[in-house]
Amino acid sequence: MDEFTVIETRDLNLWYGKKHALIDISVKIPKNRVTALIGPSGCGKSTLLRCCNRMNDLIDSSRITGNVLFNGEDIYDGHADAYAVREKIGMVFQKPNPFPKNIYENVAYGPRIHGVGDKRKLDRIVEESLKGAALWDEVKDRLYEPALSLSGGQQQRLCIARTLAVGPEVILMDEPCSALDPIATAKIEDLIIRLARDYTVVIVTHNMQQAARASDYTGFMYLGRLVEFDKTTKIFEDPGEELTENYITGRFG
Numbered sequence: 001m002d003e004f005t006v007i008e009t010r011d012l013n014l015w016y017g018k019k020h021a022l023i024d025i026s027v028k029i030p031k032n033r034v035t036a037l038i039g040p041s042g043c044g045k046s047t048l049l050r051c052c053n054r055m056n057d058l059i060d061s062s063r064i065t066g067n068v069l070f071n072g073e074d075i076y077d078g079h080a081d082a083y084a085v086r087e088k089i090g091m092v093f094q095k096p097n098p099f100p101k102n103i104y105e106n107v108a109y110g111p112r113i114h115g116v117g118d119k120r121k122l123d124r125i126v127e128e129s130l131k132g133a134a135l136w137d138e139v140k141d142r143l144y145e146p147a148l149s150l151s152g153g154q155q156q157r158l159c160i161a162r163t164l165a166v167g168p169e170v171i172l173m174d175e176p177c178s179a180l181d182p183i184a185t186a187k188i189e190d191l192i193i194r195l196a197r198d199y200t201v202v203i204v205t206h207n208m209q210q211a212a213r214a215s216d217y218t219g220f221m222y223l224g225r226l227v228e229f230d231k232t233t234k235i236f237e238d239p240g241e242e243l244t245e246n247y248i249t250g251r252f253g
């Protein structure tokens with residue numbers, strides 16, 4: 001692969017107690033591309049995604065071996081700061097989870113706790129982040145209304161804006177459309193493609209059409225292993241492994 005690698009895992013293994021959830025995963029995530037992780041329920045997609053920004057640290061029973069490199073530096077190195085990692089590698093979850101605050105405060109929250117106090121600067125960050133998440137036009141006249149008054153799709157784009165506001169390089173998305181209707185889903189998919197101009201996006205999805213439509217690269221996982229990783233067109237048109245072919249043609253799942 002001749003793309004520039006932003007995140008790389010090397011022989012990554014993860015256990016939840018005795019459960020061996022990730023087995024020898026070595027993968028290179030290309031910069032400024034959308035990578036989709038697909039595979040049947042329980043195969044380890046979300047676990048792999050969470051390893052990329054140390055969210056699994058929050059699960060007491062989890063233990064890892066191997067390496068996860070971000071721009072060549074091991075994020076599990078004793079000196080690495082998990083909070084700084086999560087600023088650079090942001091995450092958007094399955095269910096939109098805005099704070100019970102107004103729209104403006106949801107986006108301003110991250111920059112504020114990182115010390116941005118100047119109102120003009122915060123205004124600019126809020127506007128740019130909402131534009132980046134394709135939400136500005138819909139909310140610019142109601143910035144001080146509760147975030148929870150937005151539709152589900154708007155709330156998810158607000159969560160994306162909140163992630164953008166702290167200046168990430170990578171955005172991890174764990175089934176970001178699973179709680180949304182088809183129109184809201186299409187908007188998020190368009191946004192994902194657009195975000196890859198400025199960011200690297202990794203998305204976990206159950207929806208193979210979504211992976212085919214919105215991603216440049218696809219990893220197929222099965223029982224904790226990464227079976228195949230390649231350009232999305234290759235995975236869907238000419239997979240190298242029979243297991244991948246059986247999955248994408250719907251023979252199991």
Ligand SMILES: Nc1ncnc2c1ncn2[C@@H]1O[C@H](COP(=O)(O)OP(=O)(O)OP(=O)(O)O)[C@@H](O)[C@H]1O
Binds near residue numbers: 042046
């Ligand atoms: N906090 C946890 N404690 C114990 N086991 C867990 C935990 N989280 C996940 N697992 C187990 O690890 C395995 C991988 O789970 P993971 O959620 O990563 O899979 P997934 O492919 O994302 O599944 P799904 O598509 O259903 O969300 C599963 O067997 C799951 O039961």
